[in-house]
Amino acid sequence: MPTPARRIGLLLVNLGTPDSPQTSDVRRYLNEFLTDGRVVDMPAAVRYPLFKGLVVPLRAPKSAKIYQELWDAERGSPLLFHGLDLKAAVQQALGDEYVVAFGMRYQKPSIETALTELRDAAVDRIVVLPLFPQYASASTGSVQEKVMDIVKDWWIVPSISFISSFADEPGFIASIVKRGKAEMAKGDYDHFVFSYHGIPERHVLKGSFKGYCQLGKCCNTYNKNNRYCYRAQCFATSRLLAEGLGLRDDQYTVTFQSRLQSRLRDPWLQPYTDEVLAEYPAKGIKKVLAFSPAFVADCLETTIEVGVEFKELFEEKGGEHWQLVPSLNSEPYWVEAVADMVRAN
Ligand SMILES: C=CC1=C(C)c2cc3[nH]c(cc4nc(cc5[nH]c(cc1n2)c(C)c5CCC(=O)O)C(CCC(=O)O)=C4C)c(C)c3C=C
Ligand SMILES: [Fe+2]
Numbered sequence: 001m002p003t004p005a006r007r008i009g010l011l012l013v014n015l016g017t018p019d020s021p022q023t024s025d026v027r028r029y030l031n032e033f034l035t036d037g038r039v040v041d042m043p044a045a046v047r048y049p050l051f052k053g054l055v056v057p058l059r060a061p062k063s064a065k066i067y068q069e070l071w072d073a074e075r076g077s078p079l080l081f082h083g084l085d086l087k088a089a090v091q092q093a094l095g096d097e098y099v100v101a102f103g104m105r106y107q108k109p110s111i112e113t114a115l116t117e118l119r120d121a122a123v124d125r126i127v128v129l130p131l132f133p134q135y136a137s138a139s140t141g142s143v144q145e146k147v148m149d150i151v152k153d154w155w156i157v158p159s160i161s162f163i164s165s166f167a168d169e170p171g172f173i174a175s176i177v178k179r180g181k182a183e184m185a186k187g188d189y190d191h192f193v194f195s196y197h198g199i200p201e202r203h204v205l206k207g208s209f210k211g212y213c214q215l216g217k218c219c220n221t222y223n224k225n226n227r228y229c230y231r232a233q234c235f236a237t238s239r240l241l242a243e244g245l246g247l248r249d250d251q252y253t254v255t256f257q258s259r260l261q262s263r264l265r266d267p268w269l270q271p272y273t274d275e276v277l278a279e280y281p282a283k284g285i286k287k288v289l290a291f292s293p294a295f296v297a298d299c300l301e302t303t304i305e306v307g308v309e310f311k312e313l314f315e316e317k318g319g320e321h322w323q324l325v326p327s328l329n330s331e332p333y334w335v336e337a338v339a340d341m342v343r344a345n
């Protein structure tokens with residue numbers, strides 16, 4: 001039987017990671033990441049000297065130590081090897097009609113290398129799936145900008161579609177529910193935390209249609225006016241997860257982590273996960289199951305921040321059991337959910 005022609009390119013993209021946990025590689029990664037105007041939205045004339053000259057040199061050695069803790073001796077950065085595993089599994093699920101490539105917004109494998117793979121495979125069109133469930137200009141928006149910036153220089157500009165969020169996608173929700181239920185079957189929990197990567201409040205306000213989002217109850221529903229609101233999407237994901245897990249409203253809390261401490265002290269989305277969990281033991285909440293639904297692959301922000309640092313803080317304050325639900329990585333049901341999203345695109 002003749003092999004069917006390969007026609008559609010799928011580009012999976014995640015955020016990025018250093019080449020190694022050495023300070024020099026972490027510095028290079030952070031320089032690229034934190035001088036992105038969608039991540040640090042200051043004028044370039046301030047951003048470059050401030051971050052390249054001051055913030056990154058101070059942060060890189062500390063971050064490198066944490067990356068050393070995270071690094072797998074054989075496979076390196078989890079964000080990278082889970083991404084490559086997902087790529088291989090989704091390729092298998094979609095079959096020969098698709099060519100699947102994987103790229104990182106910062107460092108390697110670059111988006112440019114991945115797009116070139118797709119171009120060389122002579123695909124007719126490209127579907128871009130940034131692996132961020134909730135849209136943020138600092139994550140999804142940056143990937144979209146980078147893709148467009150690269151293809152604008154191609155002689156033949158391909159047809160491209162972007163899956164810009166999947167915060168309420170049934171396959172995504174069902175996959176996390178499955179992961180969560182597996183943990184819930186192993187023990188009892190007093191409370192459930194859905195901890196999302198934070199962003200500055202300013203980023204949410206800037207993304208609002210006609211000033212709809214004011215960081216209040218406006219985000220409690222997810223509608224046409226706030227469909228790109230990161231905060232509204234985090235709440236929407238949480239409501240659906242709670243429903244799937246059978247949780248009442250008072251059994252779970254939505255929180256935000258990973259704020260980049262800056263001397264400017266600009267507010268990030270609240271409540272902050274560390275502040276919330278520190279108060280739990282005194283309130284009698286001693287056993288907590290923590291979800292990281294802003295991430296689909298284990299990384300520094302899940303394994304170390306939620307799985308190690310928050311656990312230590314919780315126990316220091318008198319908590320008994322803090323458990324992280326692992327990310328979806330390349331679990332078979334998640335692979336199928338990704339394939340379904342792409343087929344439906
Ligand atoms: C979930 C999507 C992400 C958004 C939105 C996001 C915004 C954002 N991040 C920073 C600063 C840092 N983030 C770092 C790590 C990191 N961030 C994401 C995802 C989002 N970031 C991931 C998947 C990772 C992990 C990468 C890995 O290799 O494991 C870091 C680096 C780690 C450190 O030094 O602490 C920084 C810094 C900002 C400022 C921001 C929005 C404005
Ligand atoms: Fe981040």
Ligand SMILES: [Fe+2]
Nearest residue numbers: 213219229232
């Ligand atoms: Fe909003």
